[in-house]
Structure formats: structure tokens, C-alpha cells
Amino acid sequence: MSGHSRWSQVKHKKAIEDKKRSQIFSKLANLISVAARKDSNPETNPRLKAAIEKAKEFNLPKENIERAIKRGTGELGGGGLEEVIYEAYGPEGIPILIKIITSNKNRTLGEIRAILNKHQAKLAQVGSVFYLFEEKAVFEIKKEDLKEGILEKLIEKGALDWEEKDDLVVIYFPQKKFSEIKKFLEEKDIKIIDASIDFVPKSHQEVSEETKKQIESLFESLDNHSDVEEIYSTLKI
Numbered sequence: 001m002s003g004h005s006r007w008s009q010v011k012h013k014k015a016i017e018d019k020k021r022s023q024i025f026s027k028l029a030n031l032i033s034v035a036a037r038k039d040s041n042p043e044t045n046p047r048l049k050a051a052i053e054k055a056k057e058f059n060l061p062k063e064n065i066e067r068a069i070k071r072g073t074g075e076l077g078g079g080g081l082e083e084v085i086y087e088a089y090g091p092e093g094i095p096i097l098i099k100i101i102t103s104n105k106n107r108t109l110g111e112i113r114a115i116l117n118k119h120q121a122k123l124a125q126v127g128s129v130f131y132l133f134e135e136k137a138v139f140e141i142k143k144e145d146l147k148e149g150i151l152e153k154l155i156e157k158g159a160l161d162w163e164e165k166d167d168l169v170v171i172y173f174p175q176k177k178f179s180e181i182k183k184f185l186e187e188k189d190i191k192i193i194d195a196s197i198d199f200v201p202k203s204h205q206e207v208s209e210e211t212k213k214q215i216e217s218l219f220e221s222l223d224n225h226s227d228v229e230e231i232y233s234t235l236k237i
Helices: 007-015 021-035 046-057 062-073 105-118 150-156 175-187 209-223
Strands: 082-089 095-102 133-142 161-165 168-174 192-201 228-233
Touching (some): 021 062, 021 228, 105 209, 133 175, 150 168, 150 175, 192 228, 209 228
Antiparallel strands (some): 082 095, 161 168
């Protein structure tokens, strides 16, 4: 069974009511802008669809979403954003992917390297971590809402894997299936707790409690950086 670890989303939800709101909104808008570059239609662009859904989850105003899309397509200018994924090793060699959206790659790289060094972590060679993850559409729903026969239908629609986490069922699909599966669940009146396109680790690693605290401290510092969009790891939580 596979799984995923999206520390930044956990932190975002905890911080949404505090002074980080403006930073979160900026991150969400950047995510939309980058996703909209190739295709501004969320119905044919699963990355954009997922980015917009996340923005709505955090109550990003509609006009901000529309502005971010136009910025991505070049209608409003203000381009120059780049999406970069850094590969790293955390304490005890835990593999980490750090998704960045930045207007100054050299500046951001130096700042990320400094954060990693401070937390006994380091950047990895290109390709040495990336192969440990697969990009998938991920849906979380409550077990009690998984109506009879629905799981079978989802398997027929291409579910790659699923797992139970407390009172939730997490189901994984090819990322191109994001819009189709979201629409199917909504039509069946199944409440979606979370829907996203993530880099899912092929396997997990367990570490000591002390090391887990070190890694969580690292993730929190990374998440506080304005250019960090998502953090993925193989850490079993």
C-alpha cells in the first residue's frame, strides 16, 4: 500500500487564521498561475483544477483566482515565475521533495540550502530522490460515506491503490483522472475531505521519535519560506 505526506497542507490548515494568511494566499495564487500556463481551462487541465480547488478550500477570493489565471496566461503580465522541485535528504537520510515557485531561482536555492543545513539536512543530486515518488491524483473521503459498491466503481474507473487512515479512505488515481473522479464523487453526493495532485512515495520509512521531531521542525521552517508550495517525504506519519 502506498501513501503520501503533505506536511505543508497540514501547516496551512493550522495557520489559516493567523498572520500567515497573506503568504498563503500568495502561494495559492502562484500555484494557479504556473498551472494555467499551458491550459487556462480547469476542465481540461487537472493541475489547474486541483490548484483552484485548493484555493477555494482556503477561501481565496474568486477575483484573486481569476487574476492568477490571467497572470499565468500572460494577460496581466507579471510573469517570470518558475516552478522548481528540489531533491533533498533530511535527518536519517529521509528523502524529501520540495516544490518551489519563485521569481529568483538563485536566491531561493541559497535560502533553501541554508534552511536544510540548519536542520542537519542537505540537497541531493538531481534524480537521486525523484524516482522514489509517483505523481498521482489523491482523494480522501470518510469511510462512512463510502457507499455500497462505490469502491468497486472507483476501481473500474482506474483507482491505482487505496488505504485506510483512521476514519478516512485515501484513494489514488493517475493524475489525469483528477477532474473525472472529482465529478463522479460529487454526482454520488460523497463529501470529499481533500482532493489534490501529489507526489506519492512508493514506500515509507519509520524513524525514531526524536528524528521525527527534527524532521517536523525542518518541514515547518521550509513551509515558512514564501516560495515553498509543497513538501513531500517518505516519512511514515
